[in-house]
Amino acid sequence: xxxxxxxxxxxxxxxxxxxxxxxxxxxxxxxxxxxxxxxxxxxxxxxxxxxxxxxxxxxxxxxxxxxxxxxxxxxxxxxxxxxxxxxxxxxxxxxxxxxxxxxxxxxxxxxxxxxxxxxxxxxxxxxxxxxxxxxxxxxxxxxxxxxxxxxxxxxxxxxxxxxxxxxxxxxxxxxxxxxxxxxxxxxxxxxxxxxxxxxxxxxxxxxxxxxxxxxxxxxxxxxxxxxxxxxxxxxxxxxxxxxxxxxxxxxxxxxxxxxxxxxxxxxxxxxxxxxxxxxxxxxxxxxxxxxxxxxxxxxxxxxxxxxxxxxxxxxxxxxxxxxxxxxxxxxxxxxxxxxxxxxxxxxxxxxxxxxxxxxxxxxxxxxxxxxxxxxxxxxxxxxxxxxxxxxxxxxxxxxxxxxxxxxxxxxxxxxxxxxxxxxxxxxxxxxxxxxxxxxxxxxxxxxxxxxxxxxxxxxxxxxxxxxxxxxxxxxxxxxxxxxxxxxxxxxxxxxxxxxxxxxxxxxxxxxxxxxxxxxxxxxxxxxxxxxxxxxxxxxxxxxxxxxxxxxxxxxxxxxxxxxxxxxxxx
Amino acid sequence: xxxxxxxxxxxxxxxxxxxxxxxxxxxxxxxxxxxxxxxxxxxxxxxxxxxxxxxxxxxxxxxxxxxxxxxxxxxxxxxxxxxxxxxxxxxxxxxxxxxxxxxxxxxxxxxxxxxxxxxxxxxxxxxxxxxxxxxxxxxxxxxxxxxxxxxxxxxxxxxx
Numbered sequence: 104x105x106x107x108x109x110x111x112x113x114x115x116x117x118x119x120x121x122x123x124x125x126x127x128x129x130x131x132x133x134x135x136x137x138x139x140x141x142x143x144x145x146x147x148x149x150x151x152x153x154x155x156x157x158x159x160x161x162x163x164x165x166x167x168x169x170x171x172x173x174x175x176x177x178x179x180x181x182x183x184x185x186x187x188x189x190x191x192x193x194x195x196x197x198x199x200x201x202x203x204x205x206x207x208x209x210x211x212x213x214x215x216x217x218x219x220x221x222x223x224x225x226x227x228x229x230x231x232x233x234x235x236x237x238x239x240x241x242x243x244x245x246x247x248x249x250x251x252x253x254x255x256x257x258x259x260x261x262x263x264x265x266x267x268x269x270x271x272x273x274x275x276x277x278x279x280x281x282x283x284x285x286x287x288x289x290x291x292x293x294x295x296x297x298x299x300x301x302x303x304x305x306x307x308x309x310x311x312x313x314x315x316x317x318x319x320x321x322x323x324x325x326x327x328x329x330x331x332x333x334x335x336x337x338x339x340x341x342x343x344x345x346x347x348x349x350x351x352x353x354x355x356x357x358x359x360x361x362x363x364x365x366x367x368x369x370x371x372x373x374x375x376x377x378x379x380x381x382x383x384x385x386x387x388x389x390x391x392x393x394x395x396x397x398x399x400x401x402x403x404x405x406x407x408x409x410x411x412x413x414x415x416x417x418x419x420x421x422x423x424x425x426x427x428x429x430x431x432x433x434x435x436x437x438x439x440x441x442x443x444x445x446x447x448x449x450x451x452x453x454x455x456x457x458x459x460x461x462x463x464x465x466x467x468x469x470x471x472x473x474x475x476x477x478x479x480x481x482x483x484x485x486x487x488x489x490x491x492x493x494x495x496x497x498x499x500x501x502x503x504x505x506x507x508x509x510x511x512x513x514x515x516x517x518x519x520x521x522x523x524x525x526x527x528x529x530x531x532x533x534x535x536x537x538x539x540x541x542x543x544x545x546x547x548x549x550x551x552x553x554x555x556x557x558x559x560x561x562x563x564x565x566x567x568x569x570x571x572x573x574x575x576x577x578x579x580x581x582x583x584x585x586x587x588x589x590x591x592x593x594x595x596x597x598x599x600x601x602x603x604x605x606x607x608x609x610x611x612x613x614x615x616x617x618x619x620x621x622x623x624x625x626x627x628x629x630x631x632x633x634x635x636x637x638x639x640x641x642x643x644x645x646x647x648x649x650x651x652x653x654x655x656x657x658x659x660x661x662x663x664x665x666x667x668x669x670x671x672x673x
Numbered sequence: 674x675x676x677x678x679x680x681x682x683x684x685x686x687x688x689x690x691x692x693x694x695x696x697x698x699x700x701x702x703x704x705x706x707x708x709x710x711x712x713x714x715x716x717x718x719x720x721x722x723x724x725x726x727x728x729x730x731x732x733x734x735x736x737x738x739x740x741x742x743x744x745x746x747x748x749x750x751x752x753x754x755x756x757x758x759x760x761x762x763x764x765x766x767x768x769x770x771x772x773x774x775x776x777x778x779x780x781x782x783x784x785x786x787x788x789x790x791x792x793x794x795x796x797x798x799x800x801x802x803x804x805x806x807x808x809x810x811x812x813x814x815x816x817x818x819x820x821x822x823x824x825x826x827x828x829x830x831x832x833x
Contacts, residue, residue, distance in 0.1 A: 140795035140810030172797030175810075325753030325792040358692075363700050363737065365794060366806070399690050402700055404735025407791065421694020421721070423734040480796060482755040488797035520754060556755050556796075570757045574791055580734075666765045667752060668736075668777060668789050 119261030137172035167336020169249030172489035191217035244452035248336035256378035259339030267458035286462025288474035293447030305434035314354035321410035324523030327554030330448035334368040338375035344451030407578035426626035470496030483557035522549030527638030563660035586629030707743035755796035767814035771821035
């Protein structure tokens, strides 16, 4: 029999103690996608070389994302008994001085410091928790992101990982575990915000011998990177969440579904799964109980629609990612014809904490029917871009002005685009609403996956609408012709309007196409496909008028030559 | 070095994961060769007890699959909304010009592929491009153009 959970836990605690409170300095470099894009891998390599060159000893770990992506590459240094010092925008040429001063002489390089973490922060350096992006954060799903090495399961366990699984397996019946999730009010973070507990009940109610849990990390939404961010930063919480979902619903098989080519999330998810098998946290008789669960990572090719639940099943089965008819619903007939439950990465990432701390605790956070937190990806024209986890109920204007630091260059915010390309736009004047799935929906927007793209006054809303529809056209899977043809036609019309060749009839034409798409498409891609145009028309009718009637683009953006893929699915 | 047929067989037959499908087999070939030759379509069909048609349906659906050998280098540029808003289009134009292309595709000499990507996943550091799978954030037209020249020069040196 494998070691008991508490033996593993003790080992993990010992290792963590050695890392976090041992004699050797510990350097952590953020190497999630954001870090990589800023050159963090090279920074980590150069740190290693400098340590050798200067004859200094330190451990270097590649960790995930602390959330302040705008300040990548970020390097944080922990000296024994001192506060953790987090540096931002670290250039390769600054590394020698950083290593010599901080590791060599114990002197932090003050001008590069973003903030410090820990109890021993002196007066001379800022507290990272007071940073505008951090001060209102409440991290549940992101609790370990940026703190642990995602390739080391012991670090996850040392910070409380797998305690929830152990507790569920030894102290709770599957029904009790499910009830905690139900009590928590957790709603799906993939887009539809459907209550996870209700969804799990559908699957738990099936007596079939083989049932599946799918975890969706397809995340093709431009402007959303939190699923990949979580998998890269803390794959353990996702793996544990999936196993717990399996236990609560009586399923024994699971898949984590990621797009081929996103090597960071793929490698880290695979490592987390392999290590969980090694420690007896996956496989047969988990932790000495009679519960068995198998989990693997499945890859898809480039396809946005493969993030739709039934198309995802087609891709796992190895076919074209095209949606299926419903009914039958996945809980009856899902992947490989077996009852199946699908949740998004973010949804799964909450589950361990919900089981560990109780559904009541989670339900106490948030706003009305939107319990817990929102994991937002802030991008576009904002000062602080990155990934934040805020309790539901915070006002969106405050998120944009305070948390994200407003628009750079003293410019005005014009609109935001939320919930992926199908979510549409919200004018700046309409952002006075609180983070809440239902309030967003009532305002005609989708909180969905949490992507928020901000656009300043220099942005042309017609031009951006064209880009959104170009995306939707490129990604239409082609199964339902109202979507396949409709997207192409709508794009033609929008391109014509951007060339200032549109006619007043074009708006009615697009409405007509949009209505047909909504009525005649199997999945949300076609059903919601008119959203970007409809919302832009609702908030900015005068912009369209300027292009169509006055034959001018007020921002001039439509005159910039644009490129979009000509190739589509054959 | 193994011949094409051996490399395809090895990729298709030695997949480490439990669930093996047409798609997973094709992705394994793509990882090995960088493209899906006709021989691979046949092998994947035989291995998965499927028809050539079944396999071709999958190849033709996912735009990451190409059916001709890859160029030596690959540059991807994001044209998604986050990147578009902060200046992706001038970057695309500069990269295309540096590559001597008018639109996405391969250079005639087979040295460089330029592809548009809908989202490379580092939106907070937009505009984003990738050079031989290495992400580069906050890229400007000048930077994009320089990166293309750099990869093209590195290959010239090797050829000499």
